[in-house]
Structure formats: C-alpha cells, structure tokens
Amino acid sequence: MSMTVEAINYYYDHPVEFVEDIIGVTPDTEQAKIMRSVAANPMTSVRSGHGIGKSAVEAWIVIWFIATRPYPKIPCTAPTQHQLFDILWAEIAKWLRHSPALQREIIWTKEKVYLLGHPEEWFAVARTATKPDALQGFHADDVLYIIDEASGVKDEIFEPVLGSLSTEGARLLMCGNPTQKSGFFYESHTKNRASYSTFHIDGRKSKRVSKEFVKKIIEMYGEDSDVFRVRVAGEFPLNENDVFIPLPIIEKSIMTEFSPRKIPHIIRIGCDVARFGDDKTIIGSKIDEKVTLEKKRHGQDTMKTADDIVILYYDLLNRYPGYKDEVIVTVDDGGVGGGVVDRLRQMKRNSPGNLGQMNIVPIVFGKKIKHKHYDDSTTYMMSVVKGLLSPHDDEGNEKPVELILPDDEDLVAQLSVRKYCLTENSKIKVESKKIMKERGLPSPDEADCVLLLCVPIKSKKKGMKAK
CATH class of the missing domain: 3.30.420.240 (Nucleotidyltransferase; domain 5)
Structure with missing residues (x-):
C-alpha cells in the first residue's frame, strides 16, 4: 500500500478515521460505534430496521481491513446473490471509487476484491450462503467474516466461522433485520449475547431512514405489528397467536x-x-x-x-x-x-x-x-x-x-x-x-x-x- 507504516499502524485500530481520511466520508454515530466494535472485539452482531446504512458499514470495514492488514482473507456471505452482489459488492465498488489511491491499489472484480499483485493471498471474496462449505477453508492470521442479512443464513454456514475466530486477528461482523426467532443470529442477541458486542438500531432514531417510510408502516399496520417491529424498530417478531401466516416464514x-x-x-x-x-x-x-x-x-x-x-x-x-x-x-x-x-x-x-x-x-x-x-x-x-x-x-x-x-x-x-x-x-x-x-x-x-x-x-x- 502507498500509505506509510506510521499511517497503517494508526489506522489499524481506527477504522472510523480511516474512512474519514482515506475514503472521504463521515459515518454517522451508530455506524461509527459498529466500526469501532469490529476493531476492538472478535464478534460484532447488529440487528436493525431497514435503511440504517449497514451495507455501507460492511463495505467500509472490508476496505479498511484489506488496507491495514497483511495478507488478510475476508469471506463475505448473504442468503441471496441479490443481497451479496447487487448490494454489498456494489457498495464496495462505490466506496473504492471515492478514493483514486485506493482504486489504483485495490482491484474490484465481480467475485473478488484484492490488493494489486496479490489476488490469491490478500483478498475479500463473495460466497452465497447456499452451501455448508461457503465459509470454509479460509486460513490466515487476519480473517474477517462479513455475514449480511444474517437472520436468513442457515446455522451450518456459521459452524466453520467459530473455529477460525480462535486467532487473535480474526473478526466477525453480522448484520441484518431480525426476522427469525431462532438460529445463530437470534442467539447472538439472546442466550449467547455475552460473547458478542451487540447493537440494536431502531429506524425511528436513524437519520438515514425517511420519516415517510416509518409513518407509512405505522399508519398502515400499526406499531404493534410484527412488520413494524422487524422492518422499522429492528426487534424480533412476537408471532401473534391469531395471525394466520407468521412473519418469520415469509421473511x-x-x-x-x-x-x-x-x-x-x-x-x-x-x-x-x-x-x-x-x-x-x-x-x-x-x-x-x-x-x-x-x-x-x-x-x-x-x-x-x-x-x-x-x-x-x-x-x-x-x-x-x-x-x-x-x-x-x-x-x-x-x-x-x-x-x-x-x-x-x-x-x-x-x-x-x-x-x-x-x-x-x-x-x-x-x-x-x-x-x-x-x-x-x-x-x-x-x-x-x-x-x-x-x-x-x-x-x-x-x-x-x-x-x-x-x-x-x-x-x-x-x-x-x-x-x-x-x-x-x-x-x-x-x-x-x-x-x-x-x-x-x-x-x-x-x-x-x-x-x-x-x-x-x-x-x-x-x-x-x-x-
């Protein structure tokens, strides 16, 4: 990288400052908290409503990790190709364009983002979470797992992640709407919460979520509905007893x-x-x-x-x-x-x-x-x-x-x-x-x-x- 050793050493523990100085954008308060958590904690789990800017956070973290770690491996996954490639992967490309220096040294392709000259050793890779081995086989001193829309990822996808997190430089960032009342992501906010740095972001408190969207959901379906809980408030559904089709199976x-x-x-x-x-x-x-x-x-x-x-x-x-x-x-x-x-x-x-x-x-x-x-x-x-x-x-x-x-x-x-x-x-x-x-x-x-x-x-x- 073209950054000095002193700069890399500083940004190693300061992802927010990296994004501000190198990418040229200022994260909001909640985004900054999530980024600092990834730098400081092995496992970070974020549940939220729609539109709070989590894809941007994930993209910034990927770029920061590539730029400040030697020979890192960053497997990224999501339940669908649309979520992984059309949203997260496109978001990474967008923020690389913000910095001509980064764009010259970090190469973006449809399935891999890597440091110039090191496509097999220094990279982030996109793997759809449709097979149990999606996150297997990634060995390095610095490994970062990005799991988007984590509520929709099957438990067997997570199993190889836990073994890899035993190394000091390994990190996990999970984000998503809390659509399911079971599974790995749900448990990271409930019975296994002590093992994680967890965040709950209510869309009503986010500057990035339009007041019109929140108002529409409240007016049409009520603040007591599971639709509001999951898609605005970032809460797990209640599964009302008299609702014919529960929200989790729809999501x-x-x-x-x-x-x-x-x-x-x-x-x-x-x-x-x-x-x-x-x-x-x-x-x-x-x-x-x-x-x-x-x-x-x-x-x-x-x-x-x-x-x-x-x-x-x-x-x-x-x-x-x-x-x-x-x-x-x-x-x-x-x-x-x-x-x-x-x-x-x-x-x-x-x-x-x-x-x-x-x-x-x-x-x-x-x-x-x-x-x-x-x-x-x-x-x-x-x-x-x-x-x-x-x-x-x-x-x-x-x-x-x-x-x-x-x-x-x-x-x-x-x-x-x-x-x-x-x-x-x-x-x-x-x-x-x-x-x-x-x-x-x-x-x-x-x-x-x-x-x-x-x-x-x-x-x-x-x-x-x-x-």
Missing part, C-alpha cells in the same frame, strides 16, 4: 436463493383486479417457485388489464422459448374482475393460435367451500401459501423451499397481518377484506395476487394440479 422465503431452470416446469400469471378507488390492480408471475409482482396500478380499466396480462404472457413465452406446456392465468372473478376474464376469453377465441397455451381460470375470493378444515376459498388459498412457505412438512421433517416471494413491503405486511378465527362449526376462517379495512388496514391486493398464483389448478394438458 425466510424472501431470503431464499432462486436458481432458475432453463425450461421451467410451471409458468403462471395471476391478477387481482381493483374494485375501489384506493385498491390496486396487481399482475404477477410465478416461474416454478419464484413469484414476481410484475405490474401495479390504480384504476379499473378491464380492457387495459387484459391487454397487460396478454403482453406478460407473450413476454414470458419469449423469455422461455423451450416451454411448451400451458400457462395458467388465474384472475379474480369478483366485481369488475369478471370483465377481465370475459375479455381474455374473447381474445383467446379471436386468436387461438397465439394464445393457445393460455388456460384462463376465474377465481372467486370468499366463496363458501366444502372442506374439512377451511370455511371459504380465501382461507383455503391462504392455507396453500402457508404450506408452501412452511420449512417443514406435516410430519415435522425439513423440506425444500416451495415458494420464493419478492421483497415487497406491502406484500410482506399484507400476508403477515391477516388474522383468523374458528367458525361455529370449528372451521378456520381468515378475516375478510372488509374486516381488515375496518381495522385500518389497506386492501391486501399484492397478497391476493400471490394467492391466485399459488392456488392449485388442474392442468388441462397434464391432468394434474399445478402449484
């Missing part, structure tokens, strides 16, 4: 890596149609396990909604040219949604060649059904989604993730606040949209779109249910 789904197949097994489209002025029309897609909310808009133009669905249908078939099975299109058939169904059927009759793979299925929410456990169609669809999100099967055995949701604030909130009760004949019934609105909650439009994407439909071609 776990969001933090699951999706590995797309070249030719999907299933392509589906779902559309929840707006009924009233404040409601939204939501069009979504589901490619095997992965849900994407493709389009949101206010308004009840059924012709335009049908056009948007057909455009998405063509786009998905162009995206996956090898897919030859039907595309199931489930549409909310209540109220104005019936007009969308009618228009789609008309378009298919007029163009059977182009729309031949489209299977249009109208769905009615809240319809009474003959089922042993569930009172109506909405409750049944919620139970399907809950089952797909559950990490365990009916016998308690761990199972693969069957539904990967997008990180959408409205969707997460709507799925996690809907309550349920038992009817007089002991069937489960989730609360209706009307009751949700009486509680001051918005219409669950995004959530209903997901229900439409997941409801089992018997395929005309395969004679089987598509999920």
Whole structure:
C-alpha cells in the first residue's frame, strides 16, 4: 500500500478515521460505534430496521481491513446473490471509487476484491450462503467474516466461522433485520449475547431512514405489528397467536436463493383486479417457485388489464422459448374482475393460435367451500401459501423451499397481518377484506395476487394440479 507504516499502524485500530481520511466520508454515530466494535472485539452482531446504512458499514470495514492488514482473507456471505452482489459488492465498488489511491491499489472484480499483485493471498471474496462449505477453508492470521442479512443464513454456514475466530486477528461482523426467532443470529442477541458486542438500531432514531417510510408502516399496520417491529424498530417478531401466516416464514422465503431452470416446469400469471378507488390492480408471475409482482396500478380499466396480462404472457413465452406446456392465468372473478376474464376469453377465441397455451381460470375470493378444515376459498388459498412457505412438512421433517416471494413491503405486511378465527362449526376462517379495512388496514391486493398464483389448478394438458 502507498500509505506509510506510521499511517497503517494508526489506522489499524481506527477504522472510523480511516474512512474519514482515506475514503472521504463521515459515518454517522451508530455506524461509527459498529466500526469501532469490529476493531476492538472478535464478534460484532447488529440487528436493525431497514435503511440504517449497514451495507455501507460492511463495505467500509472490508476496505479498511484489506488496507491495514497483511495478507488478510475476508469471506463475505448473504442468503441471496441479490443481497451479496447487487448490494454489498456494489457498495464496495462505490466506496473504492471515492478514493483514486485506493482504486489504483485495490482491484474490484465481480467475485473478488484484492490488493494489486496479490489476488490469491490478500483478498475479500463473495460466497452465497447456499452451501455448508461457503465459509470454509479460509486460513490466515487476519480473517474477517462479513455475514449480511444474517437472520436468513442457515446455522451450518456459521459452524466453520467459530473455529477460525480462535486467532487473535480474526473478526466477525453480522448484520441484518431480525426476522427469525431462532438460529445463530437470534442467539447472538439472546442466550449467547455475552460473547458478542451487540447493537440494536431502531429506524425511528436513524437519520438515514425517511420519516415517510416509518409513518407509512405505522399508519398502515400499526406499531404493534410484527412488520413494524422487524422492518422499522429492528426487534424480533412476537408471532401473534391469531395471525394466520407468521412473519418469520415469509421473511425466510424472501431470503431464499432462486436458481432458475432453463425450461421451467410451471409458468403462471395471476391478477387481482381493483374494485375501489384506493385498491390496486396487481399482475404477477410465478416461474416454478419464484413469484414476481410484475405490474401495479390504480384504476379499473378491464380492457387495459387484459391487454397487460396478454403482453406478460407473450413476454414470458419469449423469455422461455423451450416451454411448451400451458400457462395458467388465474384472475379474480369478483366485481369488475369478471370483465377481465370475459375479455381474455374473447381474445383467446379471436386468436387461438397465439394464445393457445393460455388456460384462463376465474377465481372467486370468499366463496363458501366444502372442506374439512377451511370455511371459504380465501382461507383455503391462504392455507396453500402457508404450506408452501412452511420449512417443514406435516410430519415435522425439513423440506425444500416451495415458494420464493419478492421483497415487497406491502406484500410482506399484507400476508403477515391477516388474522383468523374458528367458525361455529370449528372451521378456520381468515378475516375478510372488509374486516381488515375496518381495522385500518389497506386492501391486501399484492397478497391476493400471490394467492391466485399459488392456488392449485388442474392442468388441462397434464391432468394434474399445478402449484
């Protein structure tokens, strides 16, 4: 490095001053506390709400460690490629650009950041936390483990870290929203707290979190909701007893890596149609396990909604040219949604060649059904989604993730606040949209779109249910 020995020796224990002098940015009070903790303590664990600047802290710590330690190794991991590469790795590149001197000597690539001339000995590396050996095999006097969105990282990923932390120069920095009430990250803030330097950052007290975001979550879902606790206050969820789908399994789904197949097994489209002025029309897609909310808009133009669905249908078939099975299109058939169904059927009759793979299925929410456990169609669809999100099967055995949701604030909130009760004949019934609105909650439009994407439909071609 071009810094003098005296400068390196000083910055070795002073990461905040390094960032201020060399990178040219001033950390806020909480960021500075976290950085000083990493310099002074073997293990630092940070739980927080959204938007407090933790990715910047992680990036600054990576750069500081590379610049002040000889031959360090810095394995960085996160539950998904998006979180690791699109956010953390991009953040490192951003701050290296702030210092031309650092940018000349620290080389950034898509998977590794290293000191010029030492790519195999002096580096930080990105490893997605999808395999147990993601953090294995890193041996050096100075090792720094960065674990982002740590609540979503499986316990077996952490196991090799503990052995490596026995050396004096080893460090661990874990950050994340406290989404799960179990696991390594949770225990670092509870029963194993004495072994860590821990931080709790409430988004309401952070200058980096917009007051509009906090106000929106409070107004829509209340300060007593798990959505507020996790995504604003940085607290672990309470898991309310009368909530049908608990927040932790929703958050776990969001933090699951999706590995797309070249030719999907299933392509589906779902559309929840707006009924009233404040409601939204939501069009979504589901490619095997992965849900994407493709389009949101206010308004009840059924012709335009049908056009948007057909455009998405063509786009998905162009995206996956090898897919030859039907595309199931489930549409909310209540109220104005019936007009969308009618228009789609008309378009298919007029163009059977182009729309031949489209299977249009109208769905009615809240319809009474003959089922042993569930009172109506909405409750049944919620139970399907809950089952797909559950990490365990009916016998308690761990199972693969069957539904990967997008990180959408409205969707997460709507799925996690809907309550349920038992009817007089002991069937489960989730609360209706009307009751949700009486509680001051918005219409669950995004959530209903997901229900439409997941409801089992018997395929005309395969004679089987598509999920």
